[in-house]
Amino acid sequence: MDKKGKIYVVGIGPGNKENMTFRAYNTIKESDIIIGHKTYIALVEKIFPDKKTVKSAMKKEVERCEETLKLAEEGNVVALISSGDAGVYGMAGIMLEVAGDSNIDVEIIPGVTSSNASASVAGAPLMHDYVTISLSNLLTDWELIKKRVALASEGDFVISLYNPRSNGRPELINEATEIILKYKSKNTPVAIVRNTGRDGESCDITTLEKMLDFEINMFTTVIIGNSKTFIKNGKMITPRGYKVD
Amino acid sequence: MDKKGKIYVVGIGPGNKENMTFRAYNTIKESDIIIGHKTYIALVEKIFPDKKTVKSAMKKEVERCEETLKLAEEGNVVALISSGDAGVYGMAGIMLEVAGDSNIDVEIIPGVTSSNASASVAGAPLMHDYVTISLSNLLTDWELIKKRVALASEGDFVISLYNPRSNGRPELINEATEIILKYKSKNTPVAIVRNTGRDGESCDITTLEKMLDFEINMFTTVIIGNSKTFIKNGKMITPRGYKVD
Numbered sequence: 001m002d003k004k005g006k007i008y009v010v011g012i013g014p015g016n017k018e019n020m021t022f023r024a025y026n027t028i029k030e031s032d033i034i035i036g037h038k039t040y041i042a043l044v045e046k047i048f049p050d051k052k053t054v055k056s057a058m059k060k061e062v063e064r065c066e067e068t069l070k071l072a073e074e075g076n077v078v079a080l081i082s083s084g085d086a087g088v089y090g091m092a093g094i095m096l097e098v099a100g101d102s103n104i105d106v107e108i109i110p111g112v113t114s115s116n117a118s119a120s121v122a123g124a125p126l127m128h129d130y131v132t133i134s135l136s137n138l139l140t141d142w143e144l145i146k147k148r149v150a151l152a153s154e155g156d157f158v159i160s161l162y163n164p165r166s167n168g169r170p171e172l173i174n175e176a177t178e179i180i181l182k183y184k185s186k187n188t189p190v191a192i193v194r195n196t197g198r199d200g201e202s203c204d205i206t207t208l209e210k211m212l213d214f215e216i217n218m219f220t221t222v223i224i225g226n227s228k229t230f231i232k233n234g235k236m237i238t239p240r241g242y243k244v245d
Numbered sequence: 246m247d248k249k250g251k252i253y254v255v256g257i258g259p260g261n262k263e264n265m266t267f268r269a270y271n272t273i274k275e276s277d278i279i280i281g282h283k284t285y286i287a288l289v290e291k292i293f294p295d296k297k298t299v300k301s302a303m304k305k306e307v308e309r310c311e312e313t314l315k316l317a318e319e320g321n322v323v324a325l326i327s328s329g330d331a332g333v334y335g336m337a338g339i340m341l342e343v344a345g346d347s348n349i350d351v352e353i354i355p356g357v358t359s360s361n362a363s364a365s366v367a368g369a370p371l372m373h374d375y376v377t378i379s380l381s382n383l384l385t386d387w388e389l390i391k392k393r394v395a396l397a398s399e400g401d402f403v404i405s406l407y408n409p410r411s412n413g414r415p416e417l418i419n420e421a422t423e424i425i426l427k428y429k430s431k432n433t434p435v436a437i438v439r440n441t442g443r444d445g446e447s448c449d450i451t452t453l454e455k456m457l458d459f460e461i462n463m464f465t466t467v468i469i470g471n472s473k474t475f476i477k478n479g480k481m482i483t484p485r486g487y488k489v490d
Binding site: 011013017018019020021022023025026061062085086087088089090092093094096097098100106108109110111112113116117119120121123124125126127128129130131132133134138139140144145147148151152154155156157232233235237238239240241242243244 | 256258262263264265266267268270271306307330331332333334335337338339341342343345351353354355356357358361362364365366368369370371372373374375376377378379383384385389390392393396397399400401402477478480482483484485486487488489
C-alpha cells in the first residue's frame with residue numbers, strides 16, 4: 001500500500017460554513033473522500049463543490065461506518081461527517097466501534113452541537129447545569145427515556161431535547177411534557193429553535209404549558225428552563241447566579 | 246453619535262484558532278475592541294496581535310459586562326470573549342442581563358464547549374443522554390449541586406463535570422464521587438481531560454473507583470460514563486445502541 005488511510009469523524013456544526021471550525025474545514029479540505037448522510041453531504045457540497053462524496057441514508061449508520069473503514073483500508077483519508085458535534089448522538093461512537101479491531105486511526109473533530117447553537121439563538125438558556133436527552137426511542141427504551149426526563153426535572157436541570165418529535169411517534173413529546181409538568185412550573189420558559197444555522201432558522205420563546213402549541217419537528221431543539229430561568233427583551237436567560245443591579 | 250455600537254459575546258472554543266468557528270474569528274476580526282478574562286485575551290492576542298484589548302480579572306464578571314456595555318454605548322463594536330461556548334457557564338447570560346435595559350444589541354456567537362472538545366480527545370463518551378454539572382459552589386448552593394449529582398447518577402446519565410476541583414474547595418469532588426458511587430458501578434469508565442485544545446493537553450482514561458488518584462484541576466473536564474460505556478483500544482465509548490457485529 002502506497003498511502004496509509006485514516007478516518008476523521010468531523011462535526012460540521014449546524015450546517016453552514018460560518019459555524020464550522022477551522023479544524024473541521026481544513027480536515028474536510030484535505031481528505032480524499034467525504035462520506036455522510038445525504039442531507040449533510042448536500043450542505044458540505046455547497047462549501048466543497050469539487051470533492052468526491054459518498055451519500056448514505058438514514059438508519060444505515062453501521063453500513064456507513066463499514067464503508068468508511070473500507071475506503072480508509074484502501075488508503076484513503078476519509079472524512080465521515082456528522083451534523084453538530086460528532087460525539088453527541090452523532091457518528092463518533094459507532095465509527096470507533098466499527099474501526100476498533102482494524103489498524104486504521106480514527107480522529108474525532110469536535111463541532112458546535114445543536115443545543116449550544118440553538119441556545120445562542122434563544123439567548124442564554126444553558127448558563128447553568130443542564131441535561132441533553134434524545135426523545136428518539138429507535139435505539140433507547142422509552143421507559144428509560146421517561147425516567148431520565150423525570151429525574152432531570154426533579155433536579156431542576158435545564159433540559160435540552162434532541163429529536164423532540166418524529167413522524168413515527170409524534171406523541172412521545174406529549175408524554176414527556178406531562179412528566180416535566182409534575183416537577184416544573186407551567187410558566188417555565190421554553191425555547192423552540194428550528195433549523196439552527198440553516199435556511200429557515202426560527203425561534204419561539206414560550207412556556208412549558210404552551211410549548212406543544214408550536215411547531216416541533218426533527219429539525220427542532222427544545223430547551224426547557226430551570227426554576228430561575230426568565231425572559232427579558234425576548235431573550236431566554238438562565239442566570240448563573242451573579243448579582244446584577 | 247456617528248456609529249452605532251454593538252456587543253458580540255463570542256465563544257472562542259477551547260482556545261486555539263483551529264477549534265474556533267469562522268463566525269467567531271470573523272466577528273473578533275471586525276470588532277473595534279476585544280474584552281475578556283486575561284487568560285483568554287492572552288490566547289486571542291496570539292491570533293490577533295494588533296487588536297485593541299481590555300483585560301479583566303476573575304470574579305469581576307459583572308464589572309466586565311458593565312464595561313462592555315459602556316464601550317458599546319460609546320459607539321464601539323465590542324467582542325466580549327468567553328472560552329468554549331459563551332452560553333455554557335460563560336458570559337452570554339450575564340451580558341444579556343446587564344445590557345437588558347439599554348438600546349444596545351447583543352448577539353451570541355456559539356462555540357465548541359469544553360465537554361464536547363474534551364469528549365473528542367477521550368473517544369466518544371457523550372454519545373447518549375448526558376448532564377453537564379459545575380462543581381463550583383461560588384454561585385450555587387452545594388446542597389443543590391449534590392442533589393443534581395445524585396439524580397443524574399440515578400438516571401444513568403453520562404456526567405460531564407465542569408470546574409471539578411478548585412483550590413479553595415478541593416474536597417467537593419470527593420463528596421461528589423461518593424454520591425455517584427452509590428448509583429454507578431466502581432468500574433464505570435471515566436475520562437479526565439486537561440487543557441483541552443491548548444498546550445499541555447492530556448487525557449487519562451480510568452474508572453470511577455480510581456479517578457481521584459489522577460490530577461484534576463480547574464482546567465480539567467471529568468466525564469463519567471453510563472452503565473453501557475466501555476473502553477476499546479484506549480478510547481472511551483458510550484454506545485448509542487446500534488448493533489455492531
